[in-house]
Amino acid sequence: MWLVWVCKEEENELGREKAPGSCPYCRGKVEAIDVEGQWRFCFLPMCFKIKRKYFCTLCARRLELNYYAP
Template sequence: MVVFCFLVDQTRKIKRTKPVAGSCSRCRRGASVADIVTTTRFCYVPICWRSHKAIICTFCGATLKTYS
């Protein structure tokens, strides 16, 4: 009997943020534009990097809108 076990995980890092006018629709606190890098790893080897921009809440961390 052969059993395969693979570990796949995904990490999200915020590189830089910049405040924007407006507020979060959930908690009514401030929002900011962030450059986000998402890395997908398979058995501890990074196989995919994706960089995108998103508007996130500075208080609750909710993602309000993403841009490619």
């Protein structure tokens, strides 16, 4: 059995901006990064998404936004 990897995800950074709040680990500033992601299957685009990721500028950790609805 021979398996060939033909799927690939590409990410391009669209922009950066300051986000409100501070890092819960080191109290550094938080930065929001808009990322454009695209899945390709044999060089054909299959899925296209724009995501927002949050990072700490001091400790470089990836932060997640947890929202709990009442």
